[in-house]
Amino acid sequence: CKGGHVDNTNKLKNFKLLGISGSYWRADRKGQPLQRITGTAFATPKELRIYEKRREEALKYDHRKLGRELDLFSFNEAGPGFPFFHPNGKIIFNLLIQYLRNLLDHAGYKEISTPAMLNVELWKQSGHYDHYRDNMYFSEIDETTYAVKPMNCPGAILIYKSHPHSYRELPLRLSEFGHVHRHELSGVLHGLFRVRSFTQDDAHVFCTPDQIETEIIGMVTMALEVFKKFDFKDIRVILSTKPDKAMGDDALWEKATAALRDALNHAKIPYEVHEGEGAFYGPKIDFLIKDSMDRSWQCSTVQLDFFQAENFDLWYVTNEGTKARPVIIHRALYGSLERFFGILIEHYKGKFPFWLAPTQIKVLSITDEQMPYAQELAKKLKDAGFRVVVDESSDPISGKIKNAQLQQTPWMLVVGAKEVEGNTITLRYRDGKQEHGLTYDDLLRKAQEANR
Incomplete structure (x- = not known):
């Protein structure tokens, strides 16, 4: 020790x-x-005392505990380390992808999909076999050894290599929500934080050397935008340099590290240097975010790679008609979607913001007589694109409110005889605050604003 x-x-x-x-x-x-x-x-x-209080909070809002209570995900001994996402959890998972997919589309990324299993010789060529084989799954098919992908990089490289490229096509920004598998020892598995299968929001950008700085700044800016969306305010940026086990010579590593350093300096972003903590194929920028319980998490990463283009004989035609090697920038924003989901559960303490909640609105009638009004209101809101449920139980209104609060539903719409008569709605928020006498148009405007 x-x-x-x-x-x-x-x-x-x-x-x-x-x-x-x-x-x-x-x-x-x-x-x-x-x-x-x-x-x-x-x-x-x-x-x-401060530590004990934080630890008490961490146990109270453990994502495994909240995952059961909110019916988000589960694990089963039939597949240790492989998460099962329930309908509520899958809604949030898809919303995370949808939000990021829109950002990437606006930033000029093109989405791809690559096979889950590839010939082991590819992983030997990429270097992943030497560095990760103890954490990889293998299978024999037609007397040939294949590996389930632990990373998405080689697949994106093969797509680039599938046809010639001109400098006019660069930067080529390829994104992938790729499902990967890594064999982790059972003793280190920990809810969604450490699993054996997970989804990476990977991107691989193929660019010329003089495009590196612009691309890096764009990626860093996008990462900061993502963190802001999820209410992470305390962010540290880390520049990690060449590790002991690495591909390539020192000169290329210094060139790559300098490129990352220059991009951060020109963007006026403060950063720390962590010596020897880069990826095996290149230096990287990592982002450490601090959650609502004052804990730090490493999520986003931007990695510069001068080596795999040489390794896979990638090239593009320059404006002078000669061949040149592209630079590859590896980038993930969430990192692992499963792990980021777990972080969000604890960061929000189960109280997801309106736009991310699996059920955004529950309509609660005081008696059965108001049920037709409640159902009509729910239908209009569903047609407007919101996730709405009508509580059709015979519970008293106090019980319906309690159930909605236990499920951390952001909005409860209470409708009784007075609301039906006046064609209005009472909006009750998760924290107990209420607004009375709202028209449907009032409510719709508020919902559209909260859903941004």
């Missing part, structure tokens, strides 16, 4: 034991069984 260490536990004054678990010496299952005791310690009682 790297430590720090103390020579005697009596020096730990402000500590708390957190749990116990089984382990093996040097992670070898055939080795000596061990008992792991987990704890933490702080310099002052105040720091310990």
Whole structure:
């Protein structure tokens, strides 16, 4: 263990034991069984109290707990580490894709789809086999070994390589919501945060060297826009350099690192440098976001790659009629959609904003006599594009409100005899605030504004 260490536990004054678990010496299952005791310690009682409060919040709003309560997703022993998305969760998952797809379309990206399984020789050529084979799934088909893709990069490269390119076509921005599989040890699986299959919002941009800076700035700007959409305000930008195990020589690495550094400097974006934490094929920019519980998460990444174009013999025809290698920029904004979904559940504490909630509006009639009015109102809102449910139970209105609040429904429309008579609506918000006497047009304007 790297430590720090103390020579005697009596020096730990402000500590708390957190749990116990089984382990093996040097992670070898055939080795000596061990008992792991987990704890933490702080310099002052105040720091310990702050930590305990944050930990209590984290347990209360654990995405696995909220995922069950809100019926978003589940796991099953039939497929450990493989998430099952329920209808509510799938709505949110699709909305995440839809939002990003619109951004990418406006930014000139072209969406692709690549096979889930490819010949193992491709993964050896790309370098993924050497670096990731212990986390890959393999299958024999017609006496040939194939691998389920752990990353999307080689597929996008093969699409680029499928026909010649001119400098006039560059930058070529290819995006993919690609489903990948990685074999993780069962002990590290953790809800949606660590799974064995997940969707990456990948993009691979093929460009000329003089287009790098513009493309990097565009990607960084888009990442910051995405974080703003999801109410992440505290963002750190990290520039990571060449790791110990890497492709290519030092000169190319320095050239690539300088390109990322120049783009950040020219965009006037503050950043930190983390030495030795780049990808095996190039340096990268990572984004660390701080959630509503003051925890940091690494999500978006932008990676510059001078090596795979050489590796796969990619080229384009320059304006002088000669052949040149394109630069590849790898980019993900959510990173893993599953992991980002889990982060959002905890960030919002289950209270998704109106535009992202699986059910945006619940219509609650006070008695059965108002049910036709409630159903007509719901139909009009559905036709206007909102996700609306009518509570048709025989529960009293207090019970209907409680059920809607437990499901974290942003809006409840309460309709009784007074609303039917006046052709109006009472809007009750999730936090208990109410607006009375709204017309349908009033409500529609408010809903359209909240849905942006």
